[in-house]
Amino acid sequence: MPGRLILAATPIGNVGDGSARLWEALATADVVAAEDTRVTKELAMRAQIRLGGDLIALHEHNEGRVAPRLVDRVLAGETVVVVSDAGMPLVSDPGYRLLTAAIAADAPIEVLPGPSAPLAALALSGLPTDRFAFEGFPPRKDGEKASALAELAAEQRTLIFFESPHRVAATLQAMVEAFGEDRQASVSREITKRYEQTRRGPLAELAAWAAAEEPRGEIAIVVAGRPAQAPTLDRLVAEALTRVDDGERAKAVVADLAATFGVPQRDLYAAVVAARSDR
Template identity: 45%
Template sequence: MSTSSSGVLVLLGAPLGNPEDASPRVASELARADVIAAEDTRRLQRLLGELGVTARATITSYFEGNEAGKTDSLIEQLYDGKRVAVITDGGMPSVSDPGYRLVRAAIDAGIEVTAAPGPSAVTTALALSGLPCDRFSFEGFAPRKEGERRRLFAALAEDRRTMVFFESPRRIADTLRAMAEAFGEDRAAALCRELTKTYEDVRRGGLGELAEGAQADPPRGEITLVIEGWSGPDPEDATPEALAAAVAALEAAGTDRKAAMKEVATRFGVPRREVYNALINTTG
């Protein structure tokens, strides 16, 4: 619950590139704010000009490098009854952008927090990818260190949800190669770059193909990756009866038992010992 004398913290969804994507409410909030905390003040000034907005606010920079130091000052201004708007270079504050620290501090202080929602690179890329959108996870930027990145991808390899990542042009080729190794060369993916901008581009294909393309023709600009979730067998389907029946079907088709057991283990995603036990328990 907000205090009666405190101000309001407003999170503004900024255009990813095309200023026409800014909502009328975003323009209205920029015009009425007492303080605007902007990730890039020069980009903010350009957006104000494109929207035809004259801001009466005090404008201050608020980016990753000074976020910790400026949060207390912004909270004090909120306590004084100011309406503080937070805007990043594109998309919603807090989503892999500055804002979370201030939102958390405002909530803890009992200050009202609201948002003027707007464009999101995550959902825009997801919709453009052509991959399933019913369940997805947003993973942000992959770790820079190779070992940490490898461990993350190994943990996600059998996640059935579509995954969305951000990545920089400098690391995209290495990241795609690491993904191809962890998820498989043929795992479907979409590399979306410069969304809503003049040179918007969406590359679709298997991870191996996209990795080769990024190596030969490095993409530039802001990149959002969408990766298909794992579509392997559901462990619940690997009943002893199903495993034994699958082995029997392969043997009937001429496959020897050892090769059949190996193929069934791979198909159902279970250890070969489990297939062996299923045969023992069902056939005696």
């Protein structure tokens, strides 16, 4: 009987986020294929479990060579668990070539869902979550980055990016140039870890903050999509006044409308204040 290929999500920071199914799979697997075996050994030590079977490396430089051997072991009846350093394998991590090889061989495949940095950053952003796209790491070179972001300027879905800490300020500035200084965004760092932080605001404000503070750690950037068609300022003011009359706080309403429709929050707030004073 064939075994199983299991794609297992690991904690992105806090080991307490690992599921009971994850720990059981790691302890009982015939093979654990890890992006970095040292990271996986440390995770097992922190979780106080013992890894079962063979621990082998599966990364971008050896995946093409290792994948067929792992599929053969699954077909021979063994359980192979695939993990990345953090989060779900295949999402900006190795595993895709192994997965496609397993599908082609009709090998049984399962998933152990769990922590996900893109989804956590999206939830923290305060931006629309009904439609979104994960874009991974932007290109490193300035010209390629500018071109890639320009292609996304008209995207209406919320956009999620990863970025290295030493490039985050430059990337945010490139986003200002591609998306506009008032486009709402958020920067989350060290999600689930001790120094977790999320900053929200217009891209220009976030770019200035990143240049001054030089944030460190694992970073995710979430950017609002371009509004399909922003209502006129008068319509937004009228909606804001209606919501304020219903008991909502003016600043909260303005922040929500500005983020939803991609309009300058300062200008909208001033118009709302002026309209209230004219009543």
